[in-house]
Amino acid sequence: MKRTVFRNRWLPYALIAPQLAVTIAFFFWPAFDSLRLSLYRASPFGDRLIFIGLANFQRLLADPAYFRSVATSFVFSALVTFVGLAVALLLASLANAKIRGLAIYRTLLLWPYGIAPAVAGVIWMFVFHPSFGVLPYLLSFVTAYQFNWFLKGWVALVLIVVAAIWKQFGYNLAFYLAGLQAIPGSVLEAASVDGAGPIRRFFAITFPLLSPVTFFLFTLNMTFSFFDTFGLVHAVTQGGPGDATSILVFRAWKDGFEGLQLGYSAAQSVILMLLVVALTAAQFRFAEKKVTY
Amino acid sequence: MAATTRVASAGAVATAELAGHLPAARRRDMSGVIAHAILVASVVVLAFPLYYAFVISTQTLDEVTSLPPKLVPSTHMLQNYADAWVRAKMGRLLLNSAIVALAVAFGKIAISLLSAFAIVYFNFRGKQVVFWMIFITLMLPVPVRIVSTYQVVSVLGWVDTYWGLTVPLLASATGTFLFRQYYQTIPDSLAEAAQLDGAGPLRFLWSFLLPLSKANIAALFVILFVYGWNDYLWPLIVTNSPEMRTAVIPRTSQLPEWNVAMAAAMMVLLPPVVVIVVMQRWFVKGLIETEK
Numbered sequence: 138m139k140r141t142v143f144r145n146r147w148l149p150y151a152l153i154a155p156q157l158a159v160t161i162a163f164f165f166w167p168a169f170d171s172l173r174l175s176l177y178r179a180s181p182f183g184d185r186l187i188f189i190g191l192a193n194f195q196r197l198l199a200d201p202a203y204f205r206s207v208a209t210s211f212v213f214s215a216l217v218t219f220v221g222l223a224v225a226l227l228l229a230s231l232a233n234a235k236i237r238g239l240a241i242y243r244t245l246l247l248w249p250y251g252i253a254p255a256v257a258g259v260i261w262m263f264v265f266h267p268s269f270g271v272l273p274y275l276l277s278f279v280t281a282y283q284f285n286w287f288l289k290g291w292v293a294l295v296l297i298v299v300a301a302i303w304k305q306f307g308y309n310l311a312f313y314l315a316g317l318q319a320i321p322g323s324v325l326e327a328a329s330v331d332g333a334g335p336i337r338r339f340f341a342i343t344f345p346l347l348s349p350v351t352f353f354l355f356t357l358n359m360t361f362s363f364f365d366t367f368g369l370v371h372a373v374t375q376g377g378p379g380d381a382t383s384i385l386v387f388r389a390w391k392d393g394f395e396g397l398q399l400g401y402s403a404a405q406s407v408i409l410m411l412l413v414v415a416l417t418a419a420q421f422r423f424a425e426k427k428v429t430y
Numbered sequence: 431m432a433a434t435t436r437v438a439s440a441g442a443v444a445t446a447e448l449a450g451h452l453p454a455a456r457r458r459d460m461s462g463v464i465a466h467a468i469l470v471a472s473v474v475v476l477a478f479p480l481y482y483a484f485v486i487s488t489q490t491l492d493e494v495t496s497l498p499p500k501l502v503p504s505t506h507m508l509q510n511y512a513d514a515w516v517r518a519k520m521g522r523l524l525l526n527s528a529i530v531a532l533a534v535a536f537g538k539i540a541i542s543l544l545s546a547f548a549i550v551y552f553n554f555r556g557k558q559v560v561f562w563m564i565f566i567t568l569m570l571p572v573p574v575r576i577v578s579t580y581q582v583v584s585v586l587g588w589v590d591t592y593w594g595l596t597v598p599l600l601a602s603a604t605g606t607f608l609f610r611q612y613y614q615t616i617p618d619s620l621a622e623a624a625q626l627d628g629a630g631p632l633r634f635l636w637s638f639l640l641p642l643s644k645a646n647i648a649a650l651f652v653i654l655f656v657y658g659w660n661d662y663l664w665p666l667i668v669t670n671s672p673e674m675r676t677a678v679i680p681r682t683s684q685l686p687e688w689n690v691a692m693a694a695a696m697m698v699l700l701p702p703v704v705v706i707v708v709m710q711r712w713f714v715k716g717l718i719e720t721e722k
Binding site for chain 2: 251394
């Protein structure tokens with residue numbers, strides 16, 4: 138910290154004021170207000186708030202539907218993250234060779250990142266369409282089972298998982314490929330000469346060396362599947378059928394803005410905040426211990 | 431001990447090769463072929479849904495609903511796109527999306543350039559507190575405090591306005607963090623030299639830091655443009671009138687037919703995808719830098 142420092146009494150405050158104003162108005166105020174609101178419920182006409190202590194939380198923790206949403210969120214995020222990363226890593230390992238045209242492949246892999254989750258959902262909705270979609274049509278040759286996501290919860294979940302993975306997959310693959318190409322061949326050759334087979338080489342050398350890439354992609358995919366997939370659920374399944382695809386953010390929105398239960402929704406926000414703080418803390422601990430840079 | 435095994439396995443490799451297994455050069459050729467095959471297959475599988483959506487957007491409703499599905503473009507393209515444009519007022523929606531995406535991108539770049547400059551190049555009272563206040567925002571994304579953020583916006587009278595659509599999305603420190611990291615890598619001698627030349631802090635920011643930050647600005651721009659264009663939850667909450675909606679929210683009631691809906695979807699997805707493809711180098715940089 139031997140940085141040359143400019144001296145000025147008021148300028149630094151002026152420079153930081155816009156950021157600070159936005160942060161206070163749209164971060165701290167809402168965050169604390171969520172805490173406060175979670176202790177109230179709206180009166181029947183919605184004109185005033187009635188203090189009810191921790192009743193919103195008691196109601197949430199006694200609501201099986203809420204726990205179904207917790208489970209749905211975790212299953213959804215785990216599927217998107219683990220399936221997406223595992224397949225990308227497998228394909229990247231198989232495709233790791235000194236070849237030409239990598240820049241072109243990278244372009245052709247990265248573009249789906251630009252597609253909004255909701256739009257990805259609309260496209261896959263038609264691919265999965267029970268009557269006219271190409272996927273149920275092809276599956277009808279294999280099995281008589283009706284893959285109807287309007288009726289079957291698990292098909293609807295698969296639909297949004299596939300749409301989410303589709304959007305993320307290209308850059309997962311591109312980043313793993315870049316990570317693999319950065320591992321010097323001599324390290325793997327030495328292990329090979331020592332008699333380590335390809336699978337042993339992968340787990341003893343390649344995978345640990347890739348841990349920064351994995352950690353980066355893991356964080357990105359988890360955040361994406363937890364928070365940025367609201368549009369996907371809203372545009373495609375509306376949380377249904379039943380509540381098979383009601384992820385936590387969707388439920389908080391629905392209870393707050395469709396059900397107008399502000400306190401109940403705020404209580405869900407508070408639990409989400411605690412969850413994010415816990416996950417972030419876990420992430421940092423993990424990063425310190427396991428990630429080799 | 432290790433040496434002997436190494437010699438022994440080297441011998442085994444040699445015998446395997448003598449016994450007619452693939453020589454090293456051929457093996458490398460094979461792995462190249464496999465690599466190309468896998469990458470081409472991945473690219474094709476990724477592109478298929480987009481191609482399928484495009485094909486549907488060119489068909490008549492009869493063609494869309496016929497079995498087996500037709501996978502070649504048809505003749506109805508212009509009519510479907512014109513239909514979507516008129517009935518869903520796509521022009522207005524795309525304009526709104528563009529305004530939000532550009533305002534979020536430039537707004538956040540501007541305020542974070544300034545705040546990072548203050549944090550790195552000045553000492554002032556309360557700096558630590560301010561620093562932590564800003565950086566704690568990295569932990570909690572907008573979706574976890576929707577009801578209360580909406581109430582703040584409604585107190586300000588910003589519901590259904592461009593202010594309400596954009597300003598709350600600026601409350602995150604990704605940009606500040608990125609510029610702070612970058613400023614810290616700039617040698618102190620630069621600021622010293624600038625001061626010797628009589629440049630004040632604002633002059634230094636404008637003539638030295640800003641040009642040096644070009645690559646970071648471009649990287650942040652791509653990420654923020656895509657984020658602003660594609661954000662769904664916030665515009666859904668903060669707008670009531672159809673004229674203030676952004677394009678990502680589907681207009682199912684105006685466009686119930688699949689072919690017209692797909693035409694609208696193609697229009698919505700094109701701008702962010704083009705930005706990513708054209709600015710690919712900065713996109714990759716931005717992805718890495720904003721996640722650190």
